[in-house]
Amino acid sequence: MKEKHKVIIIGSGPAGLTAALYAARANLKPVVFEGIQPGGQLTITTDVENYPGFPDGIMGPELMDLFRKQAQRFGADTHFKHVDSVDLSKKPFEVKIGNETYFSDSIIISTGATAKLLGLKSESKLMGYGVSACATCDGFFFKDKKVFVVGGGDSAIEEASFLTKFASSVTIIHRRSELRASKIMQDRAFENPKIDFMWNTSIIEMLGEPDENGLVGVIVKDTQTGKQRKEDCDGVFLGIGHKPNSELFNNIIKLDETGYIITESGSTKTNIDGVFAAGDIMDSVYRQAITAAGSGCKAAIDAERYLENIE
Helix, strand or coil: CCCEEEEEEECCHHHHHHHHHHHHHCCCCCEEECCCCCCHHHHHCCEECCCCCCCCCEEHHHHHHHHHHHHHHCCCEEECCCCCEEECCCCCEEEEECCEEEEEEEEEECCCEEECCCCCHHHHHHECCCEECCHHHHHHHHCCCEEEEECCCHHHHHHHHHHCCCCCEEEEECCCCCCCCCHHHHHHHHHCCCEEEECCEEEEEEEEECCCCEEEEEEEEECCCCCEEEEECCEEEECCCEEECCHHHCCCCCECCCCCECCCCCCCECCCCCEEECHHHCCCCCCCHHHHHHHHHHHHHHHHHHHHHHC
């Protein structure tokens, strides 16, 4: 058998890298496989102003780089590698990357979630420059601005309601003629004087350049007539939900109906002894950098206690 590790962390972002920091300081010599988006969703966020300790704000990628360096300083071994498969049916656990197999006594899963996007080239180009998938992260930057929210479910209504605290006007763009959101959420939106609706409409293009003024408007299409028109706006928020990055664990770890890993109440323990989950992969509610970091800390402590009991 190749060298066996005490803890392997699959995924990065605030959860994985905080888990790595705590595990490293506990002398567990964690190995981190950061995955296809090293640093997680914060790497596509420009200004982060709500993470404590940075009164002037900090760029998302820079914050994640600091997380990584701090974990490495205490001995975390980080790799920009994507895990292909895991075998959690026997111990030590097996993690496979290409033709390499790694063995570990414990696993922390922090693979995160991915915001569902429209799939436009202009959307990815302007992400962080007027386009966002997180109102609680970025709403503050749109004080007295005109913003659009895409979607018709609870996520979209939550984003729109939050944005009315800052924006001068919020318009929900929905491709159908009625919302899918729960009744209470719909009532909240219809009663809010700052929220308008653009029914039977989809965004087909986003206008602007990142190095100039960012997003300046969108091209929308009427889903019934096919007619297109230009609409000016300062921001577009995608409220079409998130998809947990849990494909690797299908039929292996207990997931809820939407694919989030289920953990024991008040803990990061999964249904498999020695396997823990932290961050957005197990949190469909808060999805903030600081809550992810907090759960990463808890996962490392849970793993440390588990390892103490099996030795």
